[in-house]
Amino acid sequence: MNTLITNLPVLLIALSGGVILLLRDWRITLVALLLNYIGVAIFLAQQQFIQPDIHLGAVAISTTVLVKFISGVAATAILAITGLTFSREYNLDDLDEFSLAELRRAGRRAQRQRAAEPFRLSDYIIPFWTLMLTILASVALPRLYPIGNTTTIDFVWYWLGLIGLFTMVVAGDMLKVGLGLLLCIGSIDVLYIAVASSIQVFPLALLGLVEIVLALSIAYLSGLLYGRLKTLELNELYKR
16 A cells, blocks of 8 residues: 555546546546546556657657557547537527527526535535545455556556546536546556556557547537537436
8 A cells, every 4th residue: 555655656546536536627627637647657657568669858658658648638638629619608699599598598597506506515425435435445456356466556447447437427417427438448458558468559559549439429429418408417418
């Protein structure tokens, strides 16, 4: 456990994953996702599962790890553009009466919700206890069911997988579902790189492609949801 605490990349992975699970603001969680990818890239470079072939300053890193990091950044950028697109104000002069009425109703509903509940501690109770459960499971499972060569490796992939799974469970909007899916893919990625006796380029490239496709799928579904309900909140689906 002391090794996990003193290992800065692992600490960055753990903290960023906790922020993604616990908080609701997509601007903060997307920054946390980017930090998570940075932490994973540093961790993989540190462990040297793949022979380094390039040098970035004083850091030796594999081209494969760098490409994986770039694919993660691309997926994060897609979700960030999605969030910015569906949170901006539209030019009201270009909308017809029906669209204006829908936007006014959505604006009044959002204003009432913000006024009635600017901050409710109860909204964070389930994510908080889910985070506690994730911490316990991520510490216990590497000892009960070790798969990698070290406890640190097992902690990282268990943590990413469990955080991603529980993020999808507690997600209140479409973007957070996307964050959970990307973390689960990251868990599979780390596990494959850590335990594969002979790392093949094709599976890694496929996982990178899946990350980008998932981000694009979330962007498409967000567009459909926003086009119908003028919001990305999933609970609005049950009010219609």
